[in-house]
Amino acid sequence: MRLLIDAGNTRIKWAIVDEQIASSVELGQWPQFGSVSHAEFSSGNVPWQGLSSERVLVSNVAGLALREQLEKTFNPRHGQVSWFQSQAQHAGLSNRYREPSKLGSDRFASAIAAHTLFPNRHLIVATCGTATTIDAVTAQGEFIGGQIAPGLQLMAQSLAQNTAQLPSVLERMNFAVSFADHTEAAIISGCLAAQAGAIERAVREFAKQLDSAILPLCVISGGAAKYITPSLVVPYQFIDNLVLMGLQAASC
Numbered sequence: 001m002r003l004l005i006d007a008g009n010t011r012i013k014w015a016i017v018d019e020q021i022a023s024s025v026e027l028g029q030w031p032q033f034g035s036v037s038h039a040e041f042s043s044g045n046v047p048w049q050g051l052s053s054e055r056v057l058v059s060n061v062a063g064l065a066l067r068e069q070l071e072k073t074f075n076p077r078h079g080q081v082s083w084f085q086s087q088a089q090h091a092g093l094s095n096r097y098r099e100p101s102k103l104g105s106d107r108f109a110s111a112i113a114a115h116t117l118f119p120n121r122h123l124i125v126a127t128c129g130t131a132t133t134i135d136a137v138t139a140q141g142e143f144i145g146g147q148i149a150p151g152l153q154l155m156a157q158s159l160a161q162n163t164a165q166l167p168s169v170l171e172r173m174n175f176a177v178s179f180a181d182h183t184e185a186a187i188i189s190g191c192l193a194a195q196a197g198a199i200e201r202a203v204r205e206f207a208k209q210l211d212s213a214i215l216p217l218c219v220i221s222g223g224a225a226k227y228i229t230p231s232l233v234v235p236y237q238f239i240d241n242l243v244l245m246g247l248q249a250a251s252c
């Protein structure tokens with residue numbers, strides 16, 4: 001049994017891979033998985049507390065304090081704990097980041113998962129979490145580089161916090177129109193257009209760089225993806241828990 005953990009800046013996602021269950025070795029076919037917010041985790045909700053495993057693989061982009069908190073939750077029954085880091089070459093992917101280890105481990109894991117799932121396609125990998133990251137991966141398994149933007153919720157929140165008259169719209173990210181006729185719809189539509197627009201622009205730009213008439217496939221994941229995908233007008237595949245799948249592929 002392997003325990004996989006993806007600690008992002010909003011939520012901690014986890015999954016168990018059980019090699020005894022044949023179907024469990026397929027990417028994402030986990031017998032148990034879930035997520036907790038940082039607040040839930042800090043107040044003692046540790047989903048893997050009672051579990052036994054042979055090893056643990058963690059991707060953490062949420063800082064040292066969370067790493068220390070995570071460390072305290074592991075005991076000998078969890079087995080050897082490894083902290084996943086981006087490297088120059090790993091699991092079929094080469095990493096063109098200037099300093100490969102500086103690339104967010106969640107971005108590297110997502111790229112590994114996307115390339116494993118779609119090995120013959122040029123890809124734009126968009127992970128829509130606290131931040132929205134948009135990365136280019138070639139069909140040959142080269143991580144070219146990418147973009148980091150505020151995530152959907154951060155974007156909307158910063159408008160509400162830094163303006164006198166704009167309300168918080170966090171709970172209502174469910175519709176977008178091109179030219180809204182009231183404030184709430186205007187904020188939602190603006191933020192969704194910025195997110196979807198950035199992704200679409202990356203897809204078209206990558207096609208241009210590749211000199212390809214066929215658009216790369218957009219692989220999209222993350223907690224905010226479900227709000228953004230209805231606005232996308234490029235080919236995409238929504239894959240839940242892409243980072244965990246990357247950790248699974250990287251630790252086979």
Ligand SMILES: Nc1ncnc2c1ncn2[C@@H]1O[C@H](COP(=O)(O)OP(=O)(O)O)[C@@H](O)[C@H]1O
Pocket residue numbers: 007008009010011012128129130131151152153154221222223224
């Ligand atoms: N139940 C939820 N709790 C928290 N965030 C959610 C929830 N449902 C959707 N979201 C959206 O998902 C984002 C967090 O996505 P996630 O992929 O978990 O991020 P991260 O990897 O940065 O922790 C939030 O910013 C918010 O826009």
Ligand SMILES: CC(C)(COP(=O)(O)O)[C@@H](O)C(=O)NCCC(=O)O
Pocket residue numbers: 008009010061102103104105106107129130131132133148151
């Ligand atoms: C960009 C990120 C903050 C995204 O974090 P997330 O939205 O998944 O919580 C994370 O991948 C990160 O801290 N990256 C390090 C810098 C880099 O990738 O260049």
Ligand SMILES: [K+]
Pocket residue numbers: 127128129130131132133222
């Ligand atoms: K992200």
